[in-house]
Amino acid sequence: MKPVHAISLTAVILLAAGCSENLTMPPERTPYAAAEPAPLDCVPNLDERIDADELLVGFDTPVSYRINPANKPRAVDLVGLVDGLGERVWDWSDEADDQELQVVAASVTDRWYADSFPNGEFVAPLDAAGLVEGIYSRTPLGVFLLGYASPEEAPALGQTLVVYTEPVVIYRLPLDVGDEWVSIGEVRNATVRDLPYAGRDVYTNRVDAIGELWLPELQFEQVLRVRTDLTVEPSVGPGFSRKQVGYVFECFGEVARAVSADNETDDNFETAVELRRLGL
Numbered sequence: 001m002k003p004v005h006a007i008s009l010t011a012v013i014l015l016a017a018g019c020s021e022n023l024t025m026p027p028e029r030t031p032y033a034a035a036e037p038a039p040l041d042c043v044p045n046l047d048e049r050i051d052a053d054e055l056l057v058g059f060d061t062p063v064s065y066r067i068n069p070a071n072k073p074r075a076v077d078l079v080g081l082v083d084g085l086g087e088r089v090w091d092w093s094d095e096a097d098d099q100e101l102q103v104v105a106a107s108v109t110d111r112w113y114a115d116s117f118p119n120g121e122f123v124a125p126l127d128a129a130g131l132v133e134g135i136y137s138r139t140p141l142g143v144f145l146l147g148y149a150s151p152e153e154a155p156a157l158g159q160t161l162v163v164y165t166e167p168v169v170i171y172r173l174p175l176d177v178g179d180e181w182v183s184i185g186e187v188r189n190a191t192v193r194d195l196p197y198a199g200r201d202v203y204t205n206r207v208d209a210i211g212e213l214w215l216p217e218l219q220f221e222q223v224l225r226v227r228t229d230l231t232v233e234p235s236v237g238p239g240f241s242r243k244q245v246g247y248v249f250e251c252f253g254e255v256a257r258a259v260s261a262d263n264e265t266d267d268n269f270e271t272a273v274e275l276r277r278l279g280l
Contacts, residue, residue, distance in 0.1 A: 062102045065278055078225075120135040131151075165186040182205070210224055
């Protein structure tokens with residue numbers, strides 16, 4: 001029993017030593033103070049419209065969309081349903097074999113075609129494949145498309161450089177249900193895939209609904225449905241038309257888009273050649 005008593009006594013001595021007066025007091029330190037979080041550039045206020053300061057451009061910031069594979073059309077419901085509270089809901093939350101599309105808005109200054117667009121502020125891909133870039137400007141009155149061009153000066157498909165004689169209004173601000181406008185882009189002395197081109201593009205736009213949009217990873221309240229009918233009228237050769245339905249939300253911009261096949265006549269087309277949804 002003697003060794004056990006010896007161990008117990010040692011433990012008591014160590015505990016006592018631990019409780020003895022500390023002759024080396026640590027220095028006093030200021031309590032940690034967290035830095036103030038940076039304010040957000042834009043915060044949705046859900047007032048059922050989109051003002052100019054709620055449609056900003058994030059330069060060089062990738063935005064990820066889900067998108068259907070090329071040449072694989074996707075079923076789409078543009079009508080939606082009305083819930084028990086009388087609110088319209090579009091359910092685009094289905095999981096599908098989507099691919100990832102990253103869209104980046106960049107400055108026009110370093111592009112090969114910059115001199116052709118002295119009032120251009122930013123560029124972004126016009127098509128999912130990135131074969132053509134749109135050149136845009138923005139004012140408190142709207143977002144304008146100045147024309148479009150191939151990203152490279154001499155691509156394999158041939159150079160494209162189209163400058164509208166007058167800017168086309170993509171979004172007229174503030175954006176509100178009931179808004180309608182028509183904008184015509186006249187094209188002269190242009191180049192499309194190394195071929196001379198002239199004609200005009202007619203954009204007919206209307207904001208015709210507001211509601212809730214369900215996406216696979218996100219849900220948005222008070223999105224505005226913006227319908228755009230584009231009619232392309234070349235000076236030589238047949239033209240075509242195309243319908244696009246975009247869903248726009250405060251501070252986020254376009255969060256979803258459906259594009260029809262060429263020469264579609266039904267405003268609520270049920271098959272989209274392109275369906276993109278903001279997400280992972």
